[in-house]
Amino acid sequence: MxxxxxxxxxxxxxxxxxxxxxxxxxxxxxxxxxxxxxxxxxxxxxxxxxxxxxxxxxxxxxxxxxxxxxxxxxxxxxxxxxxxxxxxxxxxxxxxxxxxxxxxxxxxxxxxxxxxxxxxxxxxxxxxxxxxxxxxxxxxxxxxxxxxxxxxxxxxxxxxxxxxxxxxxxxxxxxxxxxxxxxxxxxxxxxxxxxxxxxxxxxxxxxxxxxxxxxxxxxxxxxxxxxxxxxxxxxxxxxxxxxxxxxxxxxxxxxxxxxxxxxxxxxxxxxxxxxxxxxxxxxxxxxxxxxxxxxxxxxxxxxxxxxxxxxxxxxxxxxxxxxxxxxxxxxxxxxxxxxxxxxDRPVEIREREDAVTPDPATTRGAVCLRDVGFAYDKDGPRTIDGVSIDIPAGSHTAIVGATGSGKTTLGYLLARLYDVDTGSITYDGVDVRALSFRALSDMLGVVAQDPYLFNATIADNLRFAQPEASDDALIVAARAAQIHEMIVALPEGYDTMVGERGYRFSGGEKQRLALARTILRNPRVLLLDEATSALDPATERAMADALDILGKTRTTITIAHRLSTVRHADQIIVMQRGRVVERGTHAVLMGLGGVYAGLVHSTD
Structure with a gap:
């Protein structure tokens, strides 16, 4: 043999x-x-x-x-x-x-x-x-x-x-x-x-x-x-x-x-x-x-x-x-x-000894990017180049662009999964690199396009974000994510095992469970990276209504490919090849007849 x-x-x-x-x-x-x-x-x-x-x-x-x-x-x-x-x-x-x-x-x-x-x-x-x-x-x-x-x-x-x-x-x-x-x-x-x-x-x-x-x-x-x-x-x-x-x-x-x-x-x-x-x-x-x-x-x-x-x-x-x-x-x-x-692998993302932990009661959720540059290969071309965006507290900002434009990478930088090479990202005026890890995770909630669920019960998956959360808190978060009715219809309800990576549920259901998990932490800034991509039109509209309600008390940043989800955003940032090429409301950008208008027409 x-x-x-x-x-x-x-x-x-x-x-x-x-x-x-x-x-x-x-x-x-x-x-x-x-x-x-x-x-x-x-x-x-x-x-x-x-x-x-x-x-x-x-x-x-x-x-x-x-x-x-x-x-x-x-x-x-x-x-x-x-x-x-x-x-x-x-x-x-x-x-x-x-x-x-x-x-x-x-x-x-x-x-x-x-x-x-x-x-x-x-x-x-x-x-x-x-x-x-x-x-x-x-x-x-x-x-x-x-x-x-x-x-x-x-x-x-x-x-x-x-x-x-x-x-x-x-x-x-x-x-x-x-x-x-x-x-x-x-x-x-x-x-x-x-x-x-x-x-x-x-x-x-x-x-x-x-x-x-x-x-x-x-x-x-x-x-x-x-x-x-x-x-x-x-x-x-x-x-x-x-x-x-x-x-x-x-x-x-x-x-x-x-x-x-x-x-x-x-x-x-x-x-x-x-x-x-x-x-x-x-x-x-x-x-x-x-x-x-x-x-x-x-x-x-x-x-x-x-x-x-x-x-x-x-x-x-x-x-x-x-x-x-x-x-x-x-x-x-x-x-x-x-x-x-x-x-011996180097730790690239470190918490400073004098890291700042702002008082949650005083955080507003204002986000600012100044001349941000980043490259995965430090000897290669930049994936993000000279990006500056002001996101006021409580506003809804959408980041859109064709595949490879750098919008998902920008989400990684906002969550400090990578550090910027040049420029800065601040939350309420504090550089993200100066924030403690705990402060950043409390301030920013992320829902990814492909959410990860543990092979545990629905309740355990939700409580991963807030271990001490009560059953009532789980229900409130699930209702906000438009998933509660589906959960209670299951024979075991919140005690239902989700299976490996949540394969017992559809893509839309997993996205809504992930959103409920993030809502449970009640972050001041909500980052949605294609978080509604797997939803049918009816559920997407219900999710949009839920997010509008949530957005009244927090800052929302939506990274989207489906432009129907961002038409009502306070500002839309259009990216191309790692740069911001257009910005404005849906109406303003459509009036320009530029990159954004072309994206809208191509998806209609």
Whole structure:
């Protein structure tokens, strides 16, 4: 199954290796990883103390064993034998208790660290500008939060403490072996350079493979998220492309499987060599011990030889664990690279330390744009260029223009989803960049053309805007948005589940639910971005009446393509190629016979 994909994977890996090396070098350092553990330094110090105590207690066993063989058994001293045997049992009990406590503590610390990291990544992503999310794949974002951080679980809950414990055991055991018989100890250490080199080699291979594997998993997650959404299912079935998407997913899954196999088998022969040498070491030590065993001074006793073999066993298994942990930690470096890559994305929209929060009771809702300029690509042409608009408090301003004229981008700037490159946007005389995020969200309510609804009840979706809103408040907002009668006609009323992205409702119903949600917050400025585009003529007229009533107490900015919705606006701003080319009332603009009149005639 995997064989057909060796070629493409090999080609892709050449690109992935270069990308990964650059990414890891830029974002990952030992100091940065250690910083994740710093808040729990006290608890980690206690764990380290338990590990060292357990290691020291563990190396006492071979010395007790030597005393049993060389002293208690030859002398038939049952009392000494009982004491020494009891010591062995006591060491085992202590090691067991310490091990249980250590595992419990490291598991808790590890989960706290993972929780902190997940929250940091999620919070940082929430602070990024809209530009990041227009290019990032949702499945990729989900993969980095769930799969990549989840892949670190073994490191923070098990591997780190096991590595520390095994290193402590190796160091203490090496000291004990040198103290027991230095010649046999040095002979045993000959395997170390080879084992360390192989571990480094295998770790580097698996690190690169892990990065590529996580990339493929993210690709697969994105494919699942896109193709198995409601929109994806509708598109695939109406286009007759379900079989194509299934084949595409099979290829993606096979690539992941191929990388999984390569990751687990990389360096397998090298590890086999280490295993062979480690298995042969006790036999070679017995042979050397036999040569050094003589009745004269400095000879190796049977007890010493047996104790040395025991210490070897006590050295070799933690040494092997250390080497394997080193490989595992090298692979987790690839996960850290992907996670830190997100954390290092610059936050373009920031709240100032001295941000202004005006008193809601005194806000009027006057909006002013002065010589606003903006470009998505800072090296490219401007999407908005030199736009100046005065929007008095309580007035209704419509922004119209052909597709690509920049009107939706202007809405993004008003909501501070992007910051202007030049000029300024002010609310009641305060620059939008000087307002606190909370003040801006309280002042400005936005209803988009494609409103987003959570897969929750209607009431929960409405209360997303005002969590403490009463049932009566929900009804008032729903009536204002001309949606209450439809809601109460449902069997479960306001407790009806809306389904994923609200697909249980029509486009017009979703728009009215989104409008009700915004009305519930009672903002002073209402920004409607094609918010009535999905309404039938009768509902549109009812919505227009509702908005007229709402507009008497707030400022309304309508971004519209359907010009029938803006004929009665106090002023109409006509945009073309990012500039304001006309402004005035419907009657004035029609009298000019210019761009606006042409748009009206083209839509009639």
């Amino acid at each position: 995997i064989e057909p994909f060796r070629g493409p994977l090999a080609d892709d890996r050449m690109d992935a290796d270069g990308e990964y090396s650059e990414l890891a070098e830029k974002h990952v350092s030992l100091r940065r990883i250690a910083a994740l553990f710093r808040p729990y330094a006290g608890r980690l110090a206690l764990v380290l103390g338990l590990i060292v105590f357990s290691s020291i207690a563990g190396v006492a066993s071979p010395f007790l064993l030597r005393a049993i063989i060389d002293q208690a058994l030859p002398a038939r001293d049952l009392g000494l034998l009982a004491i020494l045997a009891g010591g062995l049992i006591a060491i085992a009990v202590v090691a067991t208790v310490v091990g249980v406590v250590q595992v419990a503590m490291t598991s808790k610390i590890g989960q706290w660290i993972m929780h902190d990291l997940r929250v940091r990544v999620y919070g940082h992503l929430q602070s990024l500008s809209l530009g990041f999310f227009t290019t990032a794949r949702t499945g990729e974002v989900q993969s980095r939060i769930a799969s990549d951080i989840g892949g670190l679980q073994a490191l923070v809950t098990h591997s780190a403490s096991e590595l520390t414990r095994n290193i402590s055991m190796v160091v203490v055991t090496i000291a004990a072996m040198l103290a027991l018989e230095w010649r046999l100890a040095l002979f045993s250490f000959l395997v170390l350079p080879l084992a360390i080199w192989i571990s480094h080699y295998v770790g580097r291979l698996r690190e690169e493979l892990t990065y590529e594997q996580q990339q493929r998993i993210a690709d697969m997650a994105s494919a699942v998220q896109e193709s198995l959404s409601v929109s994806g299912i509708i598109l695939a079935r109406t286009m007759g492309r379900t079989a194509h998407l299934t084949r595409k997913f099979i290829r993606s899954s096979e690539n992941v499987a191929a990388l999984e196999v390569r990751s687990h088998t990389a360096g397998q022969w090298q590890w086999a060599i280490i295993g062979l040498v480690l298995q042969a070491l006790p036999a070679l030590t017995l042979l050397l011990g036999g040569l050094l065993m003589n009745p004269g001074a400095g000879g190796v006793t049977i007890g010493t030889l047996v104790a040395m073999i025991a210490l070897q066993e006590q050295l070799l298994w933690p040494l092997e664990e250390v080497l394997e942990s080193g490989v595992e930690m090298r692979t987790t470096r690839a996960l850290f690279a992907r996670i830190f890559d997100y954390l």
